[in-house]
Amino acid sequence: MVTFTLNGTERTFNGDPDTPLLWVIRDFEKLTGTKYGCGIAQCGACTIHLDGMPRRSCVTPISMIEGSDVVTIEGISGKEAEAIKTAWAAIDVPQCGYCQSGQIMSAVALLQMVPKPTDDDINSAMTGNICRCATYHRIRAAIHAAANSMEG
Amino acid sequence: MAIQDIDITRRGFIAGSGLVIGIAMAPKLLKAAPTGVPAGGGPELVPMNTFVKIGTDDTVTILSKHIEMGQGPFTGLATLVAEEMDADWSQMRAVHAPADNDLYANLAYGIQGTGGSTSIANSFDQIRIAGATARAMLIAAAAKEWQVPVSEITIKKGRIRHAATGKESGFGAFAERAALQNPPAEPKLKAPEDFILIGTDLPKLDTRSKIDGTAVFTLDVMPDNALIAVVAHPEHCGATVKHFDDGEARKVQGVVDVKQVASGIAVYADNTFAGLKGRDALHIEWDLSGAETRSSEEIAADYVRHFDEPGIVATNNGNVDGAFDAPGVQTVEAEIIFPFLAHAPMESLDAVFVMAPDGSLDIYTGAQFPAMDRQVAAEILGMQQSQVRLNTQMTGGAFGRKAQFGSPYMQEAAAVYAASGGSRPLKHMWTREDDIRGGFYRPMYAHKLRGAINQKGEITAWEQIIVGQSILGKVDLDETSVEGASNLPYAIPNLKVTSHNVELVVPPLWWRSVGHTHTGFAVETFVDELLVKIGRDPVEGRLGLLSGRPRHTGVLRKAAEMADWGSAVPEGRARGVAVVESFHSYVAQVVEVSVDPEGIPRVHKVWCAVDCGLAINPNVIKAQMEGGIGYGLGAVLFDAVTLGTGGKIVQSNFHDYRSIRINEMPEVAVEIIKSSERPTGVGEPGVPPIGPAVANAWRSLTGTPVRQLPIVNIV
Numbered sequence: 002m003v004t005f006t007l008n009g010t011e012r013t014f015n016g017d018p019d020t021p022l023l024w025v026i027r028d029f030e031k032l033t034g035t036k037y038g039c040g041i042a043q044c045g046a047c048t049i050h051l052d053g054m055p056r057r058s059c060v061t062p063i064s065m066i067e068g069s070d071v072v073t074i075e076g077i078s079g080k081e082a083e084a085i086k087t088a089w090a091a092i093d094v095p096q097c098g099y100c101q102s103g104q105i106m107s108a109v110a111l112l113q114m115v116p117k118p119t120d121d122d123i124n125s126a127m128t129g130n131i132c133r134c135a136t137y138h139r140i141r142a143a144i145h146a147a148a149n150s151m152e153g
Numbered sequence: 154m155a156i157q158d159i160d161i162t163r164r165g166f167i168a169g170s171g172l173v174i175g176i177a178m179a180p181k182l183l184k185a186a187p188t189g190v191p192a193g194g195g196p197e198l199v200p201m202n203t204f205v206k207i208g209t210d211d212t213v214t215i216l217s218k219h220i221e222m223g224q225g226p227f228t229g230l231a232t233l234v235a236e237e238m239d240a241d242w243s244q245m246r247a248v249h250a251p252a253d254n255d256l257y258a259n260l261a262y263g264i265q266g267t268g269g270s271t272s273i274a275n276s277f278d279q280i281r282i283a284g285a286t287a288r289a290m291l292i293a294a295a296a297k298e299w300q301v302p303v304s305e306i307t308i309k310k311g312r313i314r315h316a317a318t319g320k321e322s323g324f325g326a327f328a329e330r331a332a333l334q335n336p337p338a339e340p341k342l343k344a345p346e347d348f349i350l351i352g353t354d355l356p357k358l359d360t361r362s363k364i365d366g367t368a369v370f371t372l373d374v375m376p377d378n379a380l381i382a383v384v385a386h387p388e389h390c391g392a393t394v395k396h397f398d399d400g401e402a403r404k405v406q407g408v409v410d411v412k413q414v415a416s417g418i419a420v421y422a423d424n425t426f427a428g429l430k431g432r433d434a435l436h437i438e439w440d441l442s443g444a445e446t447r448s449s450e451e452i453a454a455d456y457v458r459h460f461d462e463p464g465i466v467a468t469n470n471g472n473v474d475g476a477f478d479a480p481g482v483q484t485v486e487a488e489i490i491f492p493f494l495a496h497a498p499m500e501s502l503d504a505v506f507v508m509a510p511d512g513s514l515d516i517y518t519g520a521q522f523p524a525m526d527r528q529v530a531a532e533i534l535g536m537q538q539s540q541v542r543l544n545t546q547m548t549g550g551a552f553g554r555k556a557q558f559g560s561p562y563m564q565e566a567a568a569v570y571a572a573s574g575g576s577r578p579l580k581h582m583w584t585r586e587d588d589i590r591g592g593f594y595r596p597m598y599a600h601k602l603r604g605a606i607n608q609k610g611e612i613t614a615w616e617q618i619i620v621g622q623s624i625l626g627k628v629d630l631d632e633t634s635v636e637g638a639s640n641l642p643y644a645i646p647n648l649k650v651t652s653h654n655v656e657l658v659v660p661p662l663w664w665r666s667v668g669h670t671h672t673g674f675a676v677e678t679f680v681d682e683l684l685v686k687i688g689r690d691p692v693e694g695r696l697g698l699l700s701g702r703p704r705h706t707g708v709l710r711k712a713a714e715m716a717d718w719g720s721a722v723p724e725g726r727a728r729g730v731a732v733v734e735s736f737h738s739y740v741a742q743v744v745e746v747s748v749d750p751e752g753i754p755r756v757h758k759v760w761c762a763v764d765c766g767l768a769i770n771p772n773v774i775k776a777q778m779e780g781g782i783g784y785g786l787g788a789v790l791f792d793a794v795t796l797g798t799g800g801k802i803v804q805s806n807f808h809d810y811r812s813i814r815i816n817e818m819p820e821v822a823v824e825i826i827k828s829s830e831r832p833t834g835v836g837e838p839g840v841p842p843i844g845p846a847v848a849n850a851w852r853s854l855t856g857t858p859v860r861q862l863p864i865v866n867i868v
Contacts (some may be wrong), residue, residue: 017406020426028381028424033373034366036549038499039585040429043807046499074366089364093356093772096223096780097547098363099370099499124816131807133499133550134223135783137818139776 005066007032008076018064023047025063026073029053033103034074038131045130048103049073055110057129074102081112084147092143096134108144117148174436199328201290201728202336202616203256204283205234207328211311213240213287214279216250218257218265219272220521221359222498223780224274225773228357230280232769233273237284237343241311244324247358252523252543265524268556268663270736270834273769277832278342285340287331294330295322308450329693345767345829354772359547367557371546374505374517376578380409381428382569383582385418388801390592391658394418395440402434403840411435412572419569421579429584445658446800449597449793453490456599456620464618464651465630467639471647476605476614483606485686487679490861491621491671493792494595494664495810500549501583502591504566508575513540518563519548521556529560533567552665552784554593561593561660589810590802594794595664596622596657598634600675605647610687612698614647617675622661623654624668635662637672637841640809642705642734643680643698659796665784669735673841674789674848674862677731681849682858691730691849692718704739704764705732707826711762712741715822724755730849731842737833738765739826741844742782744819748852752868753790754851756819761841763823766830774835775823781839782821787813788845791863811865 003014007030014025021040026032026049035058038046040055049058050072085108095101111118111126118126123144128140132140196210206214215234219226227247235245250257250265257265260275287741288308295313296303299320307314313322324331345351362368387393397418399411407427412419418435422428447455477484504518514536520526520543527543534541555562566581583591598621598792605614617638623631631654632639639650662672662862684694709732713719722728725747732741742761749755761778768774791811795803804810817829848859861867 016424017426017430019430020424024424024426028365028426031375032366036499037425037582039370039807041585041808043804044499044812051375086364090356092359093360093776095357095360095363095844096225096776097499097548097550098223098359098368100673101363102366105364107718110868127815131499131812133497133552133784133812134780135787135813135818136776136780137783137813137815138779140815141818 003063003067005068006070008072014063018062020063021059022049022063022066022071023058026058026071027090029118032073032075036102038100043131044100045107046100048106048130050077050106050110053113055091055107077106077109080151081147082109084113084151085109085143088143088147088150092139092146094136094139094143096136100130100132104132104140108140108147111144112148112151116151118144142149194323199289199332200752201332202278202283207286207287207331208326209243209325209328211323211325212246213238213244213324214246214248217247218250218259219267220249220523220545220551221247222267222519222548222555223496224272224777225357225770226267227328227359228773229273230276230357231358232350232355233277233280234284236348237281238288238675239308239310240324242350242355244311247356249545252520252527252545254524258597265520266522266556268521268553270738270837272493272834272836273542273832274737274834281342282340285342286336287771288335289337289340290331291324291327293334296666298327298330303866351767351769352771355770357773364562366600368547370500370549371503371505371517371519372582374546374580376505376507379505379578379580380421380423380573381425381580381582382419382421382573383428383432383584384416384565384587385420385432385437385567386416386437386587386590386644387444389439389441389444389446390660390800390802391444392439392441393443394437396438398436401436402431405431405434409571414565414568414572415858416565419572421573425582443658444800445796447796448798449492449796451598451795452597452657456597456607457488459653459655460601460618462653464653466651467630467635467651467703468648468650470649471614473647473649474613474615476647477603479607479613481608482613483541485604485606485683487602487682487858488860489600489675489678491598491674492795492862493597493659494670494788494792495589495794496552496554496664497588497810497812498548498550498552500552501585501588502555502562503580503582505578505580506565506570507578513542515542515544517544517546519546519551519555521551522558522560525558526560526563530567534571537667553663553667557593557662585807586805588795589794589804589806591664592660594659594672596624596661598671600671602675602679604679604683606683606687612645612687615641615645615649617650618653619650620653620655621674622657624661624663628654633668635672636668636790637733637735638676641676642702643695644700646700665781666735666840669733669837669841672729672846673733673735677733677842677845678848678859681729681845683854690719695730695732705734708732708739708762708764711824711826712743712760715760715824716743718743727850727854729848729853731845731849733838733841735838735841737837738763739836740778740838740842742846744850746845746847746854748854753865754847754849756786758820761821761823761839762826763835763838764826764828765835765838766828766832768825768828769832771825774825777835778823778839779821782843783813783818783838785840785843789847789862789864790817791865793863793866
């Protein structure tokens, strides 16, 4: 049995310990904002925060997260998250929207670590998140806008 | 419907003009009909007609006959309705219409469908009529209630008013009574000078739910007690199961059953991971007797052999042979090979089946052709279509992948559900590997181009031979193979375009911008080479050949102006340009390129001008240009599905089917040409120019023309 915290609530999982966190979140916890895109940590659609760090849940076996704190798009909060969501809406970033939970989770983690990221910082933090609609142009603009909005 | 009966890009447009742009008025009937929205709380929505419902809470919900896959029909169609109803934007909502070819046909091609960049173009009159009708019915109901003349009632920002008596109401209070009014025979549509919302930047209706994780895609439909089904597919197109051993698979905790279906071996499980683990544990021997066993290289070699054979003539103007044979003529030649391309939408193919207690069936899927999917599912399940509700879901991209005549994906999904016995709800999903190896690619094409330059330095002849699969499965001319070339916009007196339809086992499919994915590249790189050869500037030279083409000229001039074409370019960089008309929209792009450390083009900036007629939502148009540029750029730089020795598909996931990423995305500037022409599409037309613009810049920078895609494979 694995015990972990999901969006602030203690949860347990009794199934196959190899089960990736992604499928625990989706199939067992019925939180569907975290997406499947590739299953091999190539696209970032499944990005969650594990103990405050962005992580690809599709390659994270549930057995590895005993005692950990998991936050998904449904539970993300704080000033960085608010700034990112506000900027995302103002700039109308999403197209199909399927990758956006993962993009936002990566972007929030970036701002938590680097409050005023450069374009290179954005490239480093966001290169793992694929958007087939190629909303990258607006993602970059929204991260800068969010960073600017948090100043002062 | 036979595939041959439909030409999504051209014939449909002509046929469409003769179809009735009607809206059905059957509120009571509609009220009982399924809407595709899971039942739940909330205000009652009263149908005014097939496209508009008014909520008792004053909301206006449009029923979008087009799927929202990121290209913006929810917002675009709602804008048109809001405009005619004089609604406030904050009132507007959008849901998918039910699957119904009669009520919700795409007027461009006669069945319900999203594709060919037609959503706004074919709905422009129809859905405005629906909005204007609803408005007239609201006014009629208010006039009756308030005992005042209809002519004295106004609506502004969603408020119904009678100035003289001071009476005022929202829409909701009159929804029920409005639905009972007689609809006007000919509702009056607004004149363009009276537009309030059209042409402005409105927040997209689907943005919020895509930011907080609440947007529901097919994969997110989670019926209680559902089985998850995945199918083991072959690594060769056309292979079938010869023998399989499911002993190990059945031992996996959570695996419920294993069944053979036509396309492979289906594993049924209590959860997704168990299904995937079970699938990995299968031992399958595949029968390759009907499979494609040639490599891409061998296929390309077969393609180019057709260059010397007579083809199907698409265009033959003037005397091409005579022009090449004229004395002193210089001939320029190019051969270009295009690879198979997977669409690779973020959300792979998926569908959910839920049997209702009365034996009817709900299917949830992201369908570009929903009524066709419903028909196919009903046939496979032995049900009446009336017993099957196909609930279109928002979908995580499609790019053409979810629009298939005969619905081969739904054939598999429905067969998997049928084989399960139907005792539990079922979610069928494709993994990324299924998607990349699943066929239905943008076909491989080979182009041979010849240009004649006379002694005066004029381009006197253009010959183009195009070899590839017919996407529409035709034996005669497939317009989608030659579109953009057979109607070459450049004034070259002798023009001959021929095509060869090649049959492969690999199933073909349209891919965002269809034939223009390759004809745009071939035409725009070759004309650029010819212009440079005769000493002309790529922009001025094109303009010189585009007399009588004001919309091509307009976007080309605009993009050149935006880029300050002709100004100094930083050391180590070069610029390229391309202009392509596709789906009746015109797009020109100028790019600035250098060589990145990987040795491939690094695109720094794209200046893009688009003329899509009347701009409904400038913000959506710009987003589609940005996205089209990224999608097209990723493909020309990185993408190919390759058949290796023996025909095995080499790529399987994003590690080897490389998608463009944020660090590779250029800065993009978009300007929209002001126009009063009818609106045309933007979902696809941003794609075709980017490839040739980059290749032209690359040739200018390095001296090397791009003769084979993707570029990463040849540098």
